[in-house]
Amino acid sequence: MNPVTSAGCTSVNANLELVDKFCYLGDMLSVDGDCDAAVENRIQIGWNKFRQLVPLLTNKDISLKVRGRLYSSCVLSSMLHGSETWPLRKENEVALQRAEMRMVR
Numbered sequence: 001m002n003p004v005t006s007a008g009c010t011s012v013n014a015n016l017e018l019v020d021k022f023c024y025l026g027d028m029l030s031v032d033g034d035c036d037a038a039v040e041n042r043i044q045i046g047w048n049k050f051r052q053l054v055p056l057l058t059n060k061d062i063s064l065k066v067r068g069r070l071y072s073s074c075v076l077s078s079m080l081h082g083s084e085t086w087p088l089r090k091e092n093e094v095a096l097q098r099a100e101m102r103m104v105r
Contacts, residue, residue, distance in 0.1 A: 027082045035086035043099045046079030050103050075103065 021030040021037045028037035050057070053074060057067050079099070086092070 027085075033087070035088060035092060038082070038086055039088075039092045039095055042079050042081065042083070043095060045081075046075055046099060046103070049078045050075045071103075076100070 019031075021028055023029075023041075028041045030037050050071075053070065056062060057071060059067075062070075079096070
């Protein structure tokens with residue numbers, strides 16, 4: 001048996017916790033390989049970013065074009081980060097579209 005070495009500590013009998021899902025590099029990974037947890041997490045991140053930017057997104061002194069670019073570059077990009085690797089199902093796509101439409105209104 002090879003010992004596990006980490007930062008100068010050696011452990012032969014490492015006890016690892018078995019979990020159903022975990023966050024790795026900002027993306028939620030689950031045991032069954034679906035992307036439901038990742039989509040829910042990213043929608044929540046998008047809402048948090050949207051709430052941070054509400055004063056700018058609702059400011060009538062800023063042009064609609066600039067507000068649209070701000071929304072696209074900050075909110076949408078944070079919500080869709082890593083989505084290229086998700087095995088999307090129709091209900092995941094609908095959830096993302098629903099969240100986007102609620103934000104745009």
